[in-house]
Amino acid sequence: MPNNSTGFWGVLRRPFVLDLRALALLRMATAAVLLTDLTIRSTDLEAHYSNMGVLPLSALHSYGWTAYQFSLHAASGLWQVQALLFIVAAALGGALLLGYHTRVATVGTWLLLVSLQNRNPFIGQGGDDLLRMLLFWGIFLPWGRVWSLDGRTQPAPSRYDYFSAATVAYIVQLALLYWCTALLKSGAEWTQTGTALYYAFSLDQVLLPVGRWLYPYPELLRFLTFGAYYTELLLPFALFIPVGVPWWRMLVVGVLVGFHLTISVTLFVGIFFLVNLASILGLLPAGVVDWLAHRLGPLAARIGRWRFRQSSWSLPWRLRLERTHPLSAAGRQRVRTVREAFVAVVLAYVCWWNLDDVAVLRPAGGIMPQPVRWFGFLLRVDQHWGMFAPTVFKDDGWYILEGTAADGRQLDLNRRGAPLSYAKPPSVVALFKNDRWRKYSENYLFVSNSWMRPFYCNYLLRIWHETPGHPPLRHLSVVYMKEVSLPDYKLATPVRQVLCECELPPASK
Structure with missing residues (x-):
């Protein structure tokens, strides 16, 4: 929909007009992050998504399921089925990256991502919510119109500026992310003492x-704490200023790039920073995209000489999602009206959900009745932006997988069977294979998730004994060396906590 910047409504629409080329960059970056996420997750197909892993289907349905969820990944407990679904998701992600049958690819990647996240919710983080929402809003955005294989079969657009309910939803979603992240940080260490990053950097x-x-510079950490808090709270307002839109957009993009790159080099947050960096590319104003297009023109021309035989890759089932014959003017208007109305309804629901999620804004008892939450769980537009909120987690520590061999030796399975030692390792973060395992270990600590512990313990024993050369074990204890973060650089004495124990029967020793 072209942008008419004159008149009252034109001025109001200005902050929500996006460049089609910026949307193409958003599409490609989202697809690239999706493929990165799939690659990382694929190294734990059995551990995280099969019945032989830490969350068999029986446990998922008992402790991590609602009646309104769906998951193709939960249709089977075999890792081979998971591998097949990962391959399909990767193929659709590649199609999205290239802009090939973009609408089909977007719907498909969104469905499979929701399915994957529903299969194991105990390894998820805030970046997963944002990636899911980018794909959902992308279904209604023309992010395959240019710089795509689909675009090669269409005439060049007469103009690149575009406005719709989906562009409003995209920008409001970004604002909600940062506003709610700040408002959920209601603890005094964020709003008064400025010690939040001190405690965050105390988490090994x-x-x-x-x-x-x-870490050793408390005044710098105090400055960075308030800087992070007020950046999240105030910066999103710049997205809604109807004058000087390109300059405000560049301010937002520049600050957020620096913000998330700083997070990425100081804290181990997995794909969180990648998703956030990808999410802001759609904000790039026309002048910046013109500059990029000029610099990347030779590369694009070289790629454009590749002859892609689209007819040989036709998808017979695409008729339900992509129009193969032009609609009449009246038909186009009906489709647009239905699409815009649906997006507006979902956006209103998302705003309602976030308003209910922020304790400082909702009245006692909440504002969203439980009977209407099914819609959020079904479409997975539910979201929570509570990173380090309301206060920073203080219970730090490290895991020791304390195994006793049949010959009496004590080994640490977390350090590949090295002799048992309770000393703090030089790098606690290095004990985690990836951020999914770190998040799992974080959820594993909560008393409310104590049901997870036997599954994890049994999984550890099985994979240990299936590895050639490992001595048989007769006992395993999952030990957490709890080290509470104290103020003013004081050090707490680590406390040994046994979270779970497994004793092998005599026949298994």
Whole structure:
């Protein structure tokens, strides 16, 4: 829909007009992050998504399921079925990256991502919510119109500016993310004392070398704490200023790029920073995209000489999602009206959900009745932006997988069977294979999730005994060396906590 910037409504629409080329960059970046996420997850097909892993289907349905969820990944407990679904998701992600049958690829990647996230909700984080929402809103955005294989079969657009209910939803979604992230940080360490980053950098489970380098400077951490808090709280307002839109957009993009790159080098947050960096590319104003197009023109021309035989890859089932014959003017208007109305309804629901999620805004008892939450769970537009909120987690520590061999030796399975030692490792974060395992270990600690512990313990024993060369074990204890973060650089004495124990029967020793 072209942008008419004159008149009252034209001025109101200005902050929500996006460049089609910026949307193409958003599409490609979202697809790239999706493929990165699939690659990381694929290294744990059995552990995280099969009945032989830490969350068999029986446990999922008992402890992590609602009646309104769906998951193709939960149709089977075999890792081979998971591998097949991962391959399909990767193929659709590649199609989205290239802009090939973009609408089909977007719907398909969104469905499979929802399915995957529903299969194991105990390894999820805030970046997963944002990635899911980018794909959902992308279904209604023309992010395959240019810089795509689909675009090669269509005439070039007469103009690149575009406005619709989906562009409003995209920008409001970004604002909600940062507003709610700030408002959920209601603890005094964020709003009064400025010690939040001190405590965050006290968590060895997420601390990276740059964060360790900054940690000894309390005044700097105090400045960065308030800087992060007020950036999240105030910066989104710039997205709604109807004058000087390109300059405000560049301010938002520039600040957020620096913000998330800083997070990425100080704290171990998995794909969180990648999703956030990808999410802001759709904000790039026309002048910046013109500059990029000029610089990347030779590369695009070289790629454009590749002859892609689209007819040989036709999808017979695409008729339900993509129009193969032009609609009449009246038909186009009906489709547009239905689409815009649906997006508006979902956006209103998302705003309602976030308003209910923020304790400082909702009245006692909440504002969203339980009977209407099914819609959020079904479409997975439910979301929570509570990173380090309302206060920073203080219960730091490290895991020791304390195994007793049949010959009496004590080994640490978390360090590949090294002799048991209770000393703090030089790098606690290095004990985690990836951020999914770190998040799992975080959820594993909660008393409310104590049901997870036997499954994890049994999984550890099985994979240990299936590895050639490992001595047989007769006992395994999952031990957490709890080290509470104290103020003013004081050090707590680690406390040994046994979370779970497994004793092998005599026949298994």
